[in-house]
Amino acid sequence: xxxxxxxxxxxxxxxxxxxxxxxxxxxxxxxxxxxxxxxxxxxxxxxxxxxxxxxxxxxxxxxxxxxxxxxxxxxxxxxxxxxxxxxxxxxxxxxxxxxxxxxxxxxxxxxxxxxxxxxxxxxxxxxxxxxxxxxxxxxxxxxxxxxxxxxxxxxxxxxxxxxxxxxxxxxxxxxxxxxxxxxxxxxxxxxxxxxxxxxxxxxxxxxxxxxxxxxxxxxxxxxxxxxxxx
Amino acid sequence: xxxxxxxxxxxxxxxxxxxxxxxxxxxxxxxxxxxxxxxxxxxxxxxxxxxxxxxxxxxxxxxxxxxxxxxxxxxxxxxxxxxxxxxxxxxxxxxxxxxxxxxxxxxxxxxxxxxxxxxxxxxxxxxxxxxxxxxxxxxxxxxxxxxxxxxxxxxxxxxxxxxxxxxxxxxxxxxxxxxxxxxxxxxxxxxxxxxxxxxxxxxxxxxxxxxxxxxxxxxxxxxxxxxxxxxxxxxxxxxxxxxxxxxxxxxxxxxxxxxxxxxxxxxxxxxxxxxxxxxxxxxxxxxxxxxxxxxxxxxxxxxxxxxxxxxxxxxxxxxxxxxxxxxxxxxxxxxxxxxxxxxxxxxxxxxxxxxxxxxxxxxxxxxxxxxxxxxxxxxxxxxxxxxxxxxxxxxxxxxxxxxxxxxxxxxxxxxxxxxxxxxxxxxxxxxxxxxxxxxxxxxxxxxxxxxxxxxxxxxxxxxxxxxxxxxxxxxxxxxxxxxxxxxxxxxxxxxxxxxxxxxxxxxxxxxxxxxxxxxxxxxxxxxxxxxxxxxxxxxxxxxxxxxxxxxxxxxxxxxxxxxxxxxxxxxxxxxxxxxxxxxxxxxxxxxxxxxxxxxxxxxxxxxxxxxxxxxxxxxxxxxxxxxxxxxxxxxxxxxxxxxxx
Numbered sequence: 001x002x003x004x005x006x007x008x009x010x011x012x013x014x015x016x017x018x019x020x021x022x023x024x025x026x027x028x029x030x031x032x033x034x035x036x037x038x039x040x041x042x043x044x045x046x047x048x049x050x051x052x053x054x055x056x057x058x059x060x061x062x063x064x065x066x067x068x069x070x071x072x073x074x075x076x077x078x079x080x081x082x083x084x085x086x087x088x089x090x091x092x093x094x095x096x097x098x099x100x101x102x103x104x105x106x107x108x109x110x111x112x113x114x115x116x117x118x119x120x121x122x123x124x125x126x127x128x129x130x131x132x133x134x135x136x137x138x139x140x141x142x143x144x145x146x147x148x149x150x151x152x153x154x155x156x157x158x159x160x161x162x163x164x165x166x167x168x169x170x171x172x173x174x175x176x177x178x179x180x181x182x183x184x185x186x187x188x189x190x191x192x193x194x195x196x197x198x199x200x201x202x203x204x205x206x207x208x209x210x211x212x213x214x215x216x217x218x219x220x221x222x223x224x225x226x227x228x229x230x
Numbered sequence: 231x232x233x234x235x236x237x238x239x240x241x242x243x244x245x246x247x248x249x250x251x252x253x254x255x256x257x258x259x260x261x262x263x264x265x266x267x268x269x270x271x272x273x274x275x276x277x278x279x280x281x282x283x284x285x286x287x288x289x290x291x292x293x294x295x296x297x298x299x300x301x302x303x304x305x306x307x308x309x310x311x312x313x314x315x316x317x318x319x320x321x322x323x324x325x326x327x328x329x330x331x332x333x334x335x336x337x338x339x340x341x342x343x344x345x346x347x348x349x350x351x352x353x354x355x356x357x358x359x360x361x362x363x364x365x366x367x368x369x370x371x372x373x374x375x376x377x378x379x380x381x382x383x384x385x386x387x388x389x390x391x392x393x394x395x396x397x398x399x400x401x402x403x404x405x406x407x408x409x410x411x412x413x414x415x416x417x418x419x420x421x422x423x424x425x426x427x428x429x430x431x432x433x434x435x436x437x438x439x440x441x442x443x444x445x446x447x448x449x450x451x452x453x454x455x456x457x458x459x460x461x462x463x464x465x466x467x468x469x470x471x472x473x474x475x476x477x478x479x480x481x482x483x484x485x486x487x488x489x490x491x492x493x494x495x496x497x498x499x500x501x502x503x504x505x506x507x508x509x510x511x512x513x514x515x516x517x518x519x520x521x522x523x524x525x526x527x528x529x530x531x532x533x534x535x536x537x538x539x540x541x542x543x544x545x546x547x548x549x550x551x552x553x554x555x556x557x558x559x560x561x562x563x564x565x566x567x568x569x570x571x572x573x574x575x576x577x578x579x580x581x582x583x584x585x586x587x588x589x590x591x592x593x594x595x596x597x598x599x600x601x602x603x604x605x606x607x608x609x610x611x612x613x614x615x616x617x618x619x620x621x622x623x624x625x626x627x628x629x630x631x632x633x634x635x636x637x638x639x640x641x642x643x644x645x646x647x648x649x650x651x652x653x654x655x656x657x658x659x660x661x662x663x664x665x666x667x668x669x670x671x672x673x674x675x676x677x678x679x680x681x682x683x684x685x686x687x688x689x690x691x692x693x694x695x696x697x698x699x700x701x702x703x704x705x706x707x708x709x710x711x712x713x714x715x716x717x718x719x720x721x722x723x724x725x726x727x728x729x730x731x732x733x734x735x736x737x738x739x740x741x742x743x744x745x746x747x748x749x750x751x752x753x754x755x756x757x758x759x760x761x762x763x764x765x766x767x768x769x770x771x772x773x774x775x776x777x778x779x780x781x782x783x784x785x786x787x788x789x790x791x792x793x794x795x796x797x798x799x800x801x802x803x804x805x806x807x808x809x810x811x812x813x814x815x816x817x818x819x820x821x822x823x824x825x826x827x828x829x830x831x832x833x834x835x836x837x838x839x840x841x842x843x844x845x846x847x848x849x850x851x852x853x854x855x856x857x858x859x860x861x862x863x864x865x866x867x868x869x870x871x872x873x874x875x
Contacts, residue, residue, distance in 0.1 A: 025663045027699045031670035034692045038677035071742045117666035121673030
């Protein structure tokens with residue numbers, strides 16, 4: 001029988017998605033690991049939140065299947081903690097006793113599903129699949145964001161400045177006026193920005209600007225009406 | 231004093247016993263003086279010997295004063311004095327007339343002396359008889375034809391309180407107010423006709439008290455043969471009469487108790503059984519219980535020899551007989567074959583000379599119904615063979631006890647179910663946990679098998695876990711079923727630690743859910759206890775749940791529940807303490823906590839602690855609650871340790 005430790009070690013080879021099972025009951029842990037592995041998922045199980053924290057596997061996990069009642073920190077408290085630290089891992093709750101207020105709270109907190117024990121294995125696998133899909137999307141989005149950031153890093157300070165003005169909806173002339181540059185220069189900058197950021201269109205660039213908004217320099221006359229005066 | 235009546239009685243009873251003159255003696259000096267005067271006259275006067283006759287006076291007086299010898303001496307002296315007088319006046323002259331007078335005088339004095347002596351002897355006899363009469367306790371009096379008392383004995387004085395002086399001369403009616411059923415007319419008639427009568431009469435004493443006397447009347451006849459007086463001899467029989475009446479009342483009371491008692495009473499004759507027992511004793515049998523157990527034939531034979539002499543009304547009704555005669559005779563038909571044990575026990579008690587015995591058994595009525603009875607037997611003193619057996623029908627009591635017991639069990643059961651209700655979440659979790667694992671393992675096993683290259687190892691492991699978890703689920707269900715089962719009360723010898731562990735198992739999940747730290751502090755060398763395992767576990771579960779619920783309401787991270795058990799200082803008692811630092815209870819509620827229907831919970835039934843108390847008390851322990859200093863509640867109960875271990 002593969003031990004939980006061995007499964008944890010498997011993580012290094014980071015191929016299929018990793019499911020973390022969090023339940024204080026050994027039988028549940030063992031059975032779920034076997035179930036997930038039988039469908040080709042990697043799975044690792046822990047008896048408490050403390051154990052998970054110690055192993056530092058959360059970043060690699062795609063999905064967390066956890067019991068709502070646990071000794072120490074319970075499922076809902078863990079959900080709140082994860083939200084508070086910006087960890088968006090999809091959660092699937094299990095409970096031995098269908099508790100409506102608890103399930104409502106769990107779902108409000110963004111849980112994928114709430115499965116009363118004993119659950120139908122198909123429902124569990126479906127929920128896990130949904131969680132993995134969400135995770136995949138989230139990871140994809142993250143990867144996209146990361147690419148934007150990488151590209152953004154290649155922009156010169158002036159280009160970032162121009163990008164800021166362009167994506168705020170100003171015309172080249174207005175940008176030129178604001179930056180006391182010629183309109184031609186702005187056009188050149190703009191072309192280079194579009195190229196470096198791999199933006200297909202201005203709206204595409206605007207979306208990218210939203211991702212990196214924090215790093216864009218504020219407009220010189222932020223809050224003022226755009227001026228059409230020469 | 232009425233001398234004429236006294237005269238009549240003297241003839242029959244000697245001298246009247248209350249004569250004022252009786253003890254008055256004539257002074258001796260007077261007798262001597264009279265004798266001297268007579269002597270002087272006889273000597274000096276010429277009247278001659280006629281004077282000597284007067285010596286009779288001296289003798290009569292002497293008779294009242296001197297005893298027999300004194301009278302004889304006096305008589306001789308008188309003769310002497312007469313002789314001296316004769317010699318002095320006549321000298322030794324030849325006998326003539328004076329001599330003749332002297333001779334006659336001397337002879338007369340001699341005769342009077344003789345008569346006086348006889349009279350004195352008779353008087354003495356009479357006096358002794360009178361003393362004798364006075365000594366008797368009987369009240370003796372004489373009344374004349376007008377019912378006037380003419381004589382009154384000391385016994386009468388003592389009995390009636392009237393002294394002789396008061397009684398004499400007064401009518402009997404006013405003194406004694408005699409009464410008898412039927413009046414005195416026929417009595418008077420009988421006395422006049424036959425001369426005597428005997429019967430009981432009611433008299434009143436001077437103080438007004440009633441005395442019952444046994445009265446004997448005897449008619450006295452006068453000189454002319456007619457009735458002159460009636461002598462009554464009355465014996466006080468009041469006490470005797472009271473004793474008889476008391477005895478009669480006692481007998482009536484006994485009959486009345488016997489007849490109307492609410493218990494059946496059997497008067498049985500064991501005279502044919504006792505010789506058999508005596509025989510055994512002579513054979514050297516001492517342990518009769520054992521002998522009878524080994525010789526059932528003896529017991530069977532003995533039953534046939536017991537005869538029912540009498541039974542009361544209750545017995546007739548209890549045994550559904552038409553009349554008491556159905557039950558009289560041999561005892562045998564009443565006893566069931568199964569009751570010979572209790573009869574043997576009775577026989578043994580009888581043989582061992584015990585004053586009585588008690589036993590419970592089942593007998594059959596005349597109509598074949600079974601009766602649970604409590605038999606209480608009183609054995610007679612040695613030498614008698616009548617045995618009184620009182621029988622109480624305790625069928626109803628047994629039934630009531632049985633019903634009460636069942637009600638108690640049902641209540642305990644209901645509260646156990648209710649307790650489980652409070653544990654629903656925990657139980658659901660505990661059952662669903664292994665079932666969830668079973669489902670997942672089953673599904674996993676199937677998937678391992680359905681792979682293109684089936685992984686038999688993984689599938690096997692999953693199936694093994696399925697079986698393990700199935701058993702675990704079964705255990706949980708069995709534990710819950712045992713907890714709510716309606717088992718008959720039983721006594722197991724159990725280790726206190728086992729009880730606590732099993733109880734904790736049921737509640738464990740609650741501790742986890744509410745973040746409660748349970749500390750169990752029990753020394754390992756606690757003695758075993760004899761208890762109904764389930765019931766005591768229920769008590770512990772109840773106390774733990776109360777603690778959990780109390781702690782759950784606290785807004786604190788520090789929730790502690792402690793279960794302690796150790797020996798009490800006195801020795802053979804184990805003290806269990808369940809303490810929490812929860813919300814506790816109000817001081818005023820401490821006494822009511824264990825009352826039925828008392829609850830501080832919104833949804834509580836108020837039966838939990840009440841059932842705890844009845845359970846603990848049924849096990850010979852106590853349970854109480856207190857408020858520890860650090861807050862929360864402390865519930866403690868005791869259970870007696872098993873003595874023989």
